[in-house]
Amino acid sequence: MVFESKKVIIPLDNPFKKNVLLIVHDVHQDFNTFPLAYGYLAAMLQKSGYSVEIYCMDVFHYTNDQLEKKLSNSQYDLIGAGFMPARFEETVVGLCQSINKYKKKAWFFLGGPGPTPIPQYMLERLEVDLVVLGEAEHTILEIMEAKLGQRTLAEIKGIAYRDGDQVRINSRRPLYRDLDALPWPAWDLFPMESYTGSIQMMGMEAKEKMMTITTSRGCTDTCSFCYRIEKGLRIRDLNEVIKEIKYLIETYGTTFFQFQDELFVFPRQRVFEFEELLKEHNLKISYCCNSRAVLFDEEVATSLMRSGCKFVNIGFESVDQAVLDEMNKRVTIEENFKALEVANKVKIGVGLNFLWGFENDTLETLWKNVEAVKIYNSFDQVRTIRPPSPYPGSPLYYRAIQKGLLSGPDDFFKKFKNSDIMTVNFTRYSEEEYYRMLFEANKDLILHHFKNTTGDMEAAQELIDSFRRLYFEGDYTFRGARKYDRESRKKASISTKKAVADTLVTESDNITLVQPAEESVTV
Numbered sequence: 281m282v283f284e285s286k287k288v289i290i291p292l293d294n295p296f297k298k299n300v301l302l303i304v305h306d307v308h309q310d311f312n313t314f315p316l317a318y319g320y321l322a323a324m325l326q327k328s329g330y331s332v333e334i335y336c337m338d339v340f341h342y343t344n345d346q347l348e349k350k351l352s353n354s355q356y357d358l359i360g361a362g363f364m365p366a367r368f369e370e371t372v373v374g375l376c377q378s379i380n381k382y383k384k385k386a387w388f389f390l391g392g393p394g395p396t397p398i399p400q401y402m403l404e405r406l407e408v409d410l411v412v413l414g415e416a417e418h419t420i421l422e423i424m425e426a427k428l429g430q431r432t433l434a435e436i437k438g439i440a441y442r443d444g445d446q447v448r449i450n451s452r453r454p455l456y457r458d459l460d461a462l463p464w465p466a467w468d469l470f471p472m473e474s475y476t477g478s479i480q481m482m483g484m485e486a487k488e489k490m491m492t493i494t495t496s497r498g499c500t501d502t503c504s505f506c507y508r509i510e511k512g513l514r515i516r517d518l519n520e521v522i523k524e525i526k527y528l529i530e531t532y533g534t535t536f537f538q539f540q541d542e543l544f545v546f547p548r549q550r551v552f553e554f555e556e557l558l559k560e561h562n563l564k565i566s567y568c569c570n571s572r573a574v575l576f577d578e579e580v581a582t583s584l585m586r587s588g589c590k591f592v593n594i595g596f597e598s599v600d601q602a603v604l605d606e607m608n609k610r611v612t613i614e615e616n617f618k619a620l621e622v623a624n625k626v627k628i629g630v631g632l633n634f635l636w637g638f639e640n641d642t643l644e645t646l647w648k649n650v651e652a653v654k655i656y657n658s659f660d661q662v663r664t665i666r667p668p669s670p671y672p673g674s675p676l677y678y679r680a681i682q683k684g685l686l687s688g689p690d691d692f693f694k695k696f697k698n699s700d701i702m703t704v705n706f707t708r709y710s711e712e713e714y715y716r717m718l719f720e721a722n723k724d725l726i727l728h729h730f731k732n733t734t735g736d737m738e739a740a741q742e743l744i745d746s747f748r749r750l751y752f753e754g755d756y757t758f759r760g761a762r763k764y765d766r767e768s769r770k771k772a773s774i775s776t777k778k779a780v781a782d783t784l785v786t787e788s789d790n791i792t793l794v795q796p797a798e799e800s801v802t803v
């Protein structure tokens with residue numbers, strides 16, 4: 281299904297001008313996944329007859345100088361960019377300066393989960409013209425109409441804008457419920473090969489191509505560290521999802537899908553329906569998705585596995601009840617363990633995501649988490665433990681403000697270095713004590729991982745060293761532990777599949793407190 285334009289609006293002042301430029305900023309990674317938000321926004325604009333261009337700074341690593349050159353040779357009505365809270369000072373601020381300098385008569389707007397919760401700050405700090413609040417498919421159409429003089433900004437719900445030296449924040453739009461009425465992402469505007477062939481996901485065959493897709497938006501929960509851009513969960517008709525999958529397979533040859541839904545497995549009946557529909561349409565795919573531990577029972581997991589699920593991300597976060605309650609995780613330790621056992625039993629790789637650094641966390645809770653990771657590790661990723669980050673808009677952010685640990689967005693962006701570093705200290709320990717403990721825990725996990733996979737203790741040492749530089753020497757160039765694992769696997773030609781098959785363990789009881797092990801690798 282490809283949507284036809286209803287009308288074509290050719291700007292009168294310059295027939296070669298595109299109406300809208302959407303800029304996907306660089307996240308400085310070698311691997312990039314298709315940015316769905318831009319695909320949806322572009323499709324909506326095109327469906328209404330506007331011409332859209334996408335500037336993918338992510339895959340091509342374009343610099344701001346290159347962007348400036350491009351902008352100085354072009355003209356647009358609107359220029360949009362979105363971002364998440366990371367790399368704000370290093371990337372987003374400079375990017376906005378470049379756009380502001382060369383935007384000419386265009387209106388420059390921001391959107392996405394980074395700016396939405398803190399529009400006033402964004403308008404003042406970045407001097408952009410507008411901020412779109414929340415999901416933006418319908419809002420950008422109205423902004424375009426305002427730019428063409430067909431309506432005023434004051435009447436557009438879901439925006440904040442500068443009006444002279446005032447900032448105006450309009451009310452939010454009502455939640456958009458009918459996801460099936462949205463056009464499919466405008467894939468044809470993107471360098472698809474750069475996205476489908478760039479990343480090797482868990483459980484993916486070497487030659488497979490991968491695509492991101494959503495079958496729902498939203499979540500049933502409100503975990504304290506998680507920012508929800510809209511309230512409520514909305515799901516798509518699975519028949520429409522199947523059509524989209526078919527189209528992607530036929531057009532781009534993608535057979536691996538990364539479902540970006542926060543909660544792919546809800547309601548559970550939908551999981552079974554998905555399996556049936558794939559069978560009915562004779563579609564063989566592989567995929568990864570997200571779940572909550574409470575929803576991941578054996579029946580659901582088996583159906584997921586049968587329909588091609590290779591990896592499921594479950595935010596276990598902790599195996600201490602007081603900490604889980606503090607996070608508002610709405611899960612028990614038993615349910616976490618049960619889900620871990622189920623994943624191992626049905627042989628679906630599982631993301632062992634653990635956070636340490638909440639108010640109720642102690643040395644004991646840290647090592648309980650380490651033991652849980654070690655027992656259930658399927659070694660398809662190197663697992664380390666991270667501190668929670670109080671991203672703007674999340675309940676944890678407001679808790680940090682209430683506790684006097686943060687004064688607002690500016691303070692957050694000054695303190696946030698990356699998600700392996702504490703932005704603020706919620707714990708009972710001094711920062712030094714905290715990092716000493718976390719370092720020992722992560723060192724233990726890293727050694728355990730490499731001993732059980734490639735045996736490449738040089739790679740282990742390198743990773744441990746990079747954690748040491750990060751925690752104790754303020755070297756924030758660290759870009760995540762998984763890079764070291766990937767490189768080591770490449771060297772040793774060990775497939776993730778083999779690692780999973782070799783190491784499944786299914787006992788969960790009697791998690792006891794274990795102190796850091798003495799290891800032969802020196803750090």
Ligand code: B12
Nearest residue numbers: 313315317360361362366391392393394415416507671699
């Ligand atoms: C995919 C993803 C990523 C990918 C993004 C790559 C890509 N090309 O898509 C990667 C792996 C890089 C990533 C990284 C991170 N992520 Co992330 N990620 C997601 C995830 C799972 C899906 C995003 C998505 O595609 N959604 C589907 C689309 C349709 O929805 P959407 O993105 O919300 O888009 C709508 C609106 O937000 C808005 N919008 C979005 N962009 C734009 C741009 C413009 C110009 C406009 C006008 C509007 C607009 O309109 C869209 C359509 O309605 C979300 C969770 C989720 N399910 O949304 C988290 C999420 C966005 N990530 C989050 C976080 C915290 C991070 C990291 C900081 C994590 C980390 N530990 O480092 C990093 C930051 C990276 C960076 N350098 O900035 C948080 C953001 C929280 C916050 N307060 O901003 C989220 C919401 C998860 C969560 N619930 O906590 N992430």
Ligand code: SF4
Nearest residue numbers: 499501502503506542
């Ligand atoms: S962490 Fe997961 S379960 Fe919790 S609110 Fe966020 S998306 Fe939902």
